[in-house]
Amino acid sequence: MTDRKVALVFGASGIIGRGFLRHLDGLNDWDIIGVMRNPPNFDTRAEHLAVDLTNRDECLAGLNNVPHVTHAFYTAYKDFPTWEAAAEPNTEMFKNTMDGLLANAPNLEHIQILQGAKYYGRHLGPYKTPSREDDPRHMPPSLYFGQEDYLREIQSGQPWSWSAVRPQAVCGLSIGNPLNLTSVLAVYAVISRELGLPLRWPGKPEAFHTIYQVTDYEILGKSMVWAATTPDCANEAFNITNGDVFRWDYMWEHVAGYFGMEVGPPQQINLAMMMADKEPLWNEIVEKFDLAPTPFDKAANWSFGDYAFASDWDVCMDTTKSRKAGFLDFIDTKDMFLQQFDELRDAKIIP
Amino acid sequence: MAEKRVALVIGATGIVGGNMIRHLDSREDWQVIGLSRRQPYYESDATFISVDLSDPEECRSKLGELAHITHVFFAGYTDRPTWAEQDAPNLALLANPMDVIEPLSQNLQHVCLLQGTKAYGSQLGPFKSPAKESDPRHMPPNFYFSQQDYLIRASEGKSWSWSCVRPHAVCGYAVGIPMNLVSCIAVYATISKELGLPLRFPGSPITYSALYMATEAGLLSRAMEWAATTPACADQAFNVINGDYVRFENMWPKFAEFFDMETGPLQRIDLPLMMADKAPLWDEIVKKHDLVPNAYEDMAHWPFAQYIFNNEWDMMSDMTKCRTFGFLDFIDTEQMFLDQFAELRANRVIP
Numbered sequence: 174m175t176d177r178k179v180a181l182v183f184g185a186s187g188i189i190g191r192g193f194l195r196h197l198d199g200l201n202d203w204d205i206i207g208v209m210r211n212p213p214n215f216d217t218r219a220e221h222l223a224v225d226l227t228n229r230d231e232c233l234a235g236l237n238n239v240p241h242v243t244h245a246f247y248t249a250y251k252d253f254p255t256w257e258a259a260a261e262p263n264t265e266m267f268k269n270t271m272d273g274l275l276a277n278a279p280n281l282e283h284i285q286i287l288q289g290a291k292y293y294g295r296h297l298g299p300y301k302t303p304s305r306e307d308d309p310r311h312m313p314p315s316l317y318f319g320q321e322d323y324l325r326e327i328q329s330g331q332p333w334s335w336s337a338v339r340p341q342a343v344c345g346l347s348i349g350n351p352l353n354l355t356s357v358l359a360v361y362a363v364i365s366r367e368l369g370l371p372l373r374w375p376g377k378p379e380a381f382h383t384i385y386q387v388t389d390y391e392i393l394g395k396s397m398v399w400a401a402t403t404p405d406c407a408n409e410a411f412n413i414t415n416g417d418v419f420r421w422d423y424m425w426e427h428v429a430g431y432f433g434m435e436v437g438p439p440q441q442i443n444l445a446m447m448m449a450d451k452e453p454l455w456n457e458i459v460e461k462f463d464l465a466p467t468p469f470d471k472a473a474n475w476s477f478g479d480y481a482f483a484s485d486w487d488v489c490m491d492t493t494k495s496r497k498a499g500f501l502d503f504i505d506t507k508d509m510f511l512q513q514f515d516e517l518r519d520a521k522i523i524p
Numbered sequence: 525m526a527e528k529r530v531a532l533v534i535g536a537t538g539i540v541g542g543n544m545i546r547h548l549d550s551r552e553d554w555q556v557i558g559l560s561r562r563q564p565y566y567e568s569d570a571t572f573i574s575v576d577l578s579d580p581e582e583c584r585s586k587l588g589e590l591a592h593i594t595h596v597f598f599a600g601y602t603d604r605p606t607w608a609e610q611d612a613p614n615l616a617l618l619a620n621p622m623d624v625i626e627p628l629s630q631n632l633q634h635v636c637l638l639q640g641t642k643a644y645g646s647q648l649g650p651f652k653s654p655a656k657e658s659d660p661r662h663m664p665p666n667f668y669f670s671q672q673d674y675l676i677r678a679s680e681g682k683s684w685s686w687s688c689v690r691p692h693a694v695c696g697y698a699v700g701i702p703m704n705l706v707s708c709i710a711v712y713a714t715i716s717k718e719l720g721l722p723l724r725f726p727g728s729p730i731t732y733s734a735l736y737m738a739t740e741a742g743l744l745s746r747a748m749e750w751a752a753t754t755p756a757c758a759d760q761a762f763n764v765i766n767g768d769y770v771r772f773e774n775m776w777p778k779f780a781e782f783f784d785m786e787t788g789p790l791q792r793i794d795l796p797l798m799m800a801d802k803a804p805l806w807d808e809i810v811k812k813h814d815l816v817p818n819a820y821e822d823m824a825h826w827p828f829a830q831y832i833f834n835n836e837w838d839m840m841s842d843m844t845k846c847r848t849f850g851f852l853d854f855i856d857t858e859q860m861f862l863d864q865f866a867e868l869r870a871n872r873v874i875p
Contacts (some may be wrong), residue, residue: 303769417844418654493768493856501852505844
């Protein structure tokens with residue numbers, strides 16, 4: 174018999190879930206089920222399963238038609254005003270999901286959770302970098318801790334295994350999902366250019382020079398399949414990044430070069446505030462360059478830009494553990510941004 | 525069956541040249557000739573020629589038979605007080621032997637030149653990091669530039685190609701080579717412990733928390749062989765580091781643990797000044813612990829350690845180019861230090 178694998182992807186409409194579906198779409202030994210509230214508005218061969226993960230009864234009942242699942246990938250996230258406030262409800266949501274899954278999936282081989290650099294307290298202030306998987310945790314709460322602890326608890330003595338992957342600022346073309354640095358950079362540049370401005374660094378002045386790092390969604394997708402199917406990865410967490418680190422002051426020249434702009438002196442602005450009135454301008458740009466109409470609020474998430482551009486401390490993870498375990502994929506981050514700008518251009522999202 | 529390659533390793537008793545020869549010894553398809561002034565401190569199947577490379581006459585008389593060299597690995601170095609003074613003598617170390625061998629060795633295929641992060645001005649002050657091979661040069665003089673330019677000119681219209689490798693703080697097996705971070709730290713720790721002191725970082729507090737990197741000598745040897753024999757690497761420069769970044773502040777407690785010491789608070793000292801009177805103490809330690817007798821001055825070059833512990837900026841080279849060209853080796857730097865301390869202990873060099 175074949176060793177066909179069946180992936181159940183929770184949170185399939187988020188940037189990571191969607192990028193991952195796209196990755197799985199290209200692997201012909203996988204069948205895919207995507208859990209999301211609405212049917213997908215993008216091309217995928219994934220089966221659609223609507224379950225409200227916040228509803229425990231629905232989880233227990235709704236996951237009973239997935240007995241053939243072999244690998245579960247948990248990328249779901251419910252947003253709250255603060256990361257701390259998100260911890261408890263996201264842990265509960267995860268428990269609902271796991272309890273529903275484990276009651277219904279006898280063929281289960283692996284459960285993977287998606288974490289990130291916030292596991293190491295990247296969002297709190299200066300912290301130990303490059304971070305390693307075995308660094309001690311920060312002061313709770315964190316939904317990552319709650320989910321991981323529950324997973325460790327329920328796995329004990331079970332035949333299936335778990336893994337956690339920890340990317341940093343996942344970048345990838347995901348139309349309609351603006352939580353993505355590539356979109357923020359591209360739309361910010363296009364609007365600046367339209368206004369005759371040079372490309373100014375809008376973040377904290379110090380953050381222009383600190384070390385930063387991102388994860389390409391294709392690298393992430395490959396690593397997720399790798400960690401979920403490699404026996405040595407069982408019950409372990411892995412940092413996953415492009416493999417290089419950079420400073421924005423370096424990257425900025427290449428972003429400006431791509432858009433045919435000058436690099437201006439830095440000018441700190443609150444993007445969420447200053448870009449709030451740019452919708453009419455964006456619509457003009459869309460019309461002028463005959464672009465595929467993308468609503469402004471789906472083009473870029475400015476709060477995410479404000480967050481990403483504000484780290485006046487180094488943000489980076491060590492990827493030695495995943496290399497030792499055999500994952501050697503990498504991409505030059507500058508090339509990644511330029512390729513993804515090309516993709517945005519080809520899709521007529523930006524001029 | 526491939527034709528036997530004939531390597532000429534210039535600077536055979538340095539940490540890089542010595543490890544290169546030991547590496548090539550372990551490979552079946554290489555015949556090796558080493559050049560140096562001193563006798564090698566290691567066992568080897570190589571042929572050694574003792575020659576003063578700074579003397580063109582001596583190069584002519586002693587190297588005039590070398591008509592069968594296929595690959596040159598240049599790892600020679602002569603110290604001078606300033607960069608301006610280093611330029612001509614270090615160029616001569618390369619040009620003198622090359623001017624003799626190149627016209628004679630009709631099968632010459634490649635010359636691999638050892639450089640370092642100083643090619644990016646890492647010694648001058650804060651520099652653009654992570655450094656990429658495509659970064660513009662700093663203001664000359666820099667003997668790396670002169671040597672590389674010599675190879676560019678000399679190879680013009682010829683059938684041989686060149687490459688440059690740029691490691692940082694090469695760490696590995698060596699005897700009587702005190703410019704070695706591993707043995708500097710090991711001796712500093714051993715002496716501190718003997719005096720009942722905790723293991724204090726003796727450099728700048730800024731350096732303690734800055735990003736740093738290193739290159740394990742075996743990895744560098746593999747990279748040099750790879751660069752010299754991979755057609756795509758012709759006429760290219762490559763950063764060659766372990767592939768991760770570290771901070772002394774993260775490693776220091778692990779070092780202290782290795783030496784069974786407490787980590788002390790920082791205490792910046794002038795190492796050349798403060799360690800100058802410790803030779804008698806070292807000799808006592810050697811006797812007390814029945815160590816292999818190594819002269820104090822052969823164990824640690826304190827100006828070198830002083831330099832490394834007081835560069836108050838991030839030391840980072842980018843490895844993407846190497847990886848893109850196919851060299852995917854990596855080493856866990858923290859583990860490398862611990863392994864090499866253990867090796868020193870096993871060889872009874874330190875207690």
